[in-house]
Each structure stands twice: as structure tokens, then as C-alpha cells.
Amino acid sequence: MRFPPGLVTTTAPDPGPAALASLKQYLRISVETEDAALGEQLRIAYELCERFLGVTLIVRDIAEVTTAGSGWHVLTHRPVIAIDAVDGLLADGPDIALPVAAYALDIAADGGGRIRIERPGAAGRVRVRYNAGIAGYWDGVPEPLRQGIVRLAAHGYSERGGAAPPPAAVAALWRPYRRMVLA
Secondary structure: OOOOOOEEEEEEOOOHHHHHHHHHHHHHOOOOHHHHHHHHHHHHHHHHHHHHHHOOEEEEEEEEEEEEOEEEOOOOOOOOEEEEEEEEOOOOOEEOOOOOOEEEEEEEOOEEEEEEOOOOOOOOOEEEEEEEEEOOOOOOHHHHHHHHHHHHHHHHHHHOOOOOOHHHHHHHHHOOOOOOOOO
């Protein structure tokens, strides 16, 4: 299967059972019949939080395809914990693991990761496999972020089909953790 440059694949964000338990406690729901609907609202709130902040919350595996051209390529997800592998993608034939001497890696203090392909060989594109996230599990995510996710998920659950705006408290909880990019 050929992957176009710019393609990013990742394991699905999953806050896990502890997050669902937090949401159920917040809503005072003790039955399991609503778990699917609650889980969906939780996933939506979790993804919105990640987009708002510009970071990956719970560590997950990511594969990103980029061209093998010169110059640094900034990885999409952050904070990067580790870059596991760099594979050359050939136009026809199997993918090849690039030797360490064929590329340069950089993980900055702010968690941004980047890669520069110095000797791609026959590869026109490369796939970078790495891990990114600020915490290994739900309880490791800072409390204000967790509270904001739970409140937004609870709002989504209780306002299904409604048009009420999300609670302002959610943005207030998340804003101190937001990564801003100046152009």
C-alpha cells in the first residue's frame, strides 16, 4: 500500500475506563446502559481538548509519511517522547529501514520533534514512527484538563440534539495549557 506524503496515522485516542468512570461520577450515573453514549461524548471532548491545546494528551503510537527531500520536517504530534524508526518507502518494492547515518533527529525541549533525511537512497518518501503524549494514562493528565474534558463530555451528553453553547469554564480550564504559535 502506498502512502502519500503528509499522511499521519495514529492509534485512536482513548482516554480509557478511568475517564469513563470520572464522567459517570460527575453525572451521577451508575448504570452501564449509557456507557456507549458517554464513551462517544468523552472521545469527542478528548479530541477537542487535544486540538485546542495543540498537544497529544495520552501517549500513543504515530506514523507519519513525509518526502525524503532536504531540510527539516516538523512532526505533527507533540510532545514527542521517542522516535522509534525511520523507513524508506520505495516506489515499488518493500519498505526499507534507513540506517541511522541516513537521517538526523531532533526532539526540542518543548516536545517538538523534527527529522531531516540526509541520504534517502532510492526512497522518495519516508515513514517516521514515533510516540507522543504528555501522560501515560488518564490520571497522569493534569487535573484541569481532565475536569474540562469531563465537563465538556457531560455537556455533550446532556445537550444531545440541543444547541446550547459549551460551558465557558472548559476553555478557562484548558487555556493555561494551550500551546500558542506565533507566525
